[in-house]
Amino acid sequence: MNTLIFLLSIYLAGRESLYVNVSKTNYNNPIHYYKYHSVYTNALVALGLYEYTYRDIYFTLFKYLKDNENEEEKKLSKKYERTYEENEYTGIFKDKNLIMILLESMDERILREEITPTIVRLRKESLDFQKRYSYVPTGGCTLCTEFTMVTGLYYNRYLKKEILNSTYNDSISGVFYKNGYLTSSMHENTGSYFDRAILHKNYQFENSYFLMDMSEDVIPYMDTQMVDKDEYYYKIIPHDTDKFMSLITTISAHGPYDGMNEHCQKDQSPLECFTMLAKRTDDFVDHLSAGPDHFADLFRID
Secondary structure, eight states: OHHHHHHHHHHHTOOOOOOSSGGGSOTTOHHHHHHHOOSHHHHHHHHHHHHHHHHHHIIIIIHHHHHTTOHHHHHHHHHTOOOOOOOTTTTTTTTOOEEEEEOTTOOTTTOOTTTOHHHHHHHHHSOOOTTOOOOOTTSOOHHHHHHHHHHSSOOOGGGHHHHHTOOOTTSHHHHHHHTTOEEEEEESSOTTGGGHHHHHHHTTOSEEEEHHHHOSOOOTTOTTHHHHSHHHHHHHSOSSOSOEEEEEEOOTTOSOOSTTSTTSOTTOOHHHHHHHHHHHHHHHHHHHHHOSGGGTTTTOOO
């Protein structure tokens, strides 16, 4: 009887979507939580404590051991072993420091002189990779882009448990860390927000700073707070070491762009609100690039 009820519950959970266009897939379908445990709380509600615990043991122990014994994966790794060839760009950034900024919700439409003058200026003065392809599954996902930007891998939200339990020694922060650089990251929200504290440690960031864990006076959607105080500024750009690599993920331009966002005015259209928030992101970049006087030329590429 118990077996019958169990099988019936799986059937009633729904059939997995097989759409070619992933943007049309129903990711709230309970069968997805059963198969992947992509969102722990939803999986627990959809499946119940008994089945959730059973699947959790399977994902954590048996599936993990099985995947690590995958002979096909070993063959592919050997076949496509990494090789490096020097070219005219090899070594041009040797001994340089690196600051990576992930600009939340910003795109070509908003990068205009009258809205984001600092970002436009830096873009003109820098190497501009215009043909970069950004793979973003299931719509916008800042965490997915952050993962890809740091590790060079595609993020799969169905493998969240595996990602949280993995270490990325070959991430860009890992490479800098292995070469003696101080690696740090910063975000306005808490470290528990999308498990960033765990992920950033996995990415080999030696230090990760989250403003809402550091102060109770943080104003949401205000990136400039990360640099307006020397205490925070020097965590991004440390003054006690010559070798550092830092990642900052902004949040000012994050939606919504209506009355649900406390920074939007009642008489503003969504586009007007978005433009105003984008300007705040530019203000952050401006404050960061200006900084204390001995960092005045920080953003120049010589």
